[in-house]
Amino acid sequence: MELLTCIGLIGIKLVLVTSEVLPPPQLSVMTSGTLYMGQDIELQCTAPGDYPEGTFYLYSHSTGERLQTVHAPETKHSVTFTIETTYTTKSMEYVCMYESYVGTELQESEVSSVLSLTLHVPVWVFVVVGLAGLVILVASVLVTLYLVRRNKKKKQEQRDKDSIWIDQNITADWPVGNRNMVFSSNSTSKTDISNTHPSNMDSPSENGLALPFSTFRT
Incomplete structure (x- = not known):
């Protein structure tokens, strides 16, 4: 009986040993x-x-x-x-x-x-990031300058076109017989000076009226 008890205690001790962390x-x-x-x-x-x-x-x-x-x-x-x-x-x-x-x-x-x-x-990594940022900055500046110059050039071309006065409708439709027309400043009527008597040519100056002439280049 005592032997069995000892064996049991030894077995319990072995189980405790083998289960420890x-x-x-x-x-x-x-x-x-x-x-x-x-x-x-x-x-x-x-x-x-x-x-x-x-x-x-x-x-x-x-x-x-x-x-x-x-x-x-x-x-x-x-x-x-x-x-x-x-x-x-x-x-x-x-x-x-x-x-x-x-x-x-x-x-x-x-x-x-x-x-x-x-x-x-x-x-x-800092070097690469810095270089990439510099490239982006330079590219942005160049693109901005290009756009500004292009807009400036377009505006200049438009101003040049507007400064040239060519009325194609007038030159194309204006009758040849009316090239010597004169207009009175106090009248909307027109007079053909090509068929007017020479004596009538001096009447405006005598009446104190100056008739302006308009000459259109074809």
């Missing part, structure tokens, strides 16, 4: 220097030395998505993850964990502390 790993940045957008970044997940040859997992802390899985080589208790960053993300947060055998049972570890990364914009 392993210690959390440490997640750190291996890439040195300033971290830039679009750069490949290396992260290292390290488990305690008592748990070699484990399987390591990298997760996105914000979404919980498993990003990568890496198996540690023989006698090693750490792995390296390579992250490919983009030009649209400026900050990222990661966690990692591992699985390792304890005896014959595969156990999971606790999750590591959150690793926050802040990415900087590369210098060449």
Whole structure:
């Protein structure tokens, strides 16, 4: 009876041992220097030395998505993850964990502390953006100058046309016999001076009336 009790206690102890959670790993940045957008970044997940040859997992802390899985080589208790960053993300947060055998049972570890990364914009991005803005500005100025000059030229051509007085209707319809017509300033009647007696030519001056002449060029 006592033997069975001891065996039962040992079994309970084994169950408790095999069901415990392993210690959390440490997640750190291996890439040195300033971290830039679009750069490949290396992260290292390290488990305690008592748990070699484990399987390591990298997760996105914000979404919980498993990003990568890496198996540690023989006698090693750490792995390296390579992250490919983009030009649209400026900050990222990661966690990692591992699985390792304890005896014959595969156990999971606790999750590591959150690793926050802040990415900087590369210098060449500022250069490209600045050049693009300069090109757009120069193009806008050239287009504006072109439109202003074109409008100015059209207005000048219109003024030149308006300054030339050519009445085609008059030159085309005006009778040849009426070229010597004279008009009195106090009368709307017209007189054909070609058939008028020469003595009548002097009467306007005698009466103090000056008859204006209109000559139209054909």
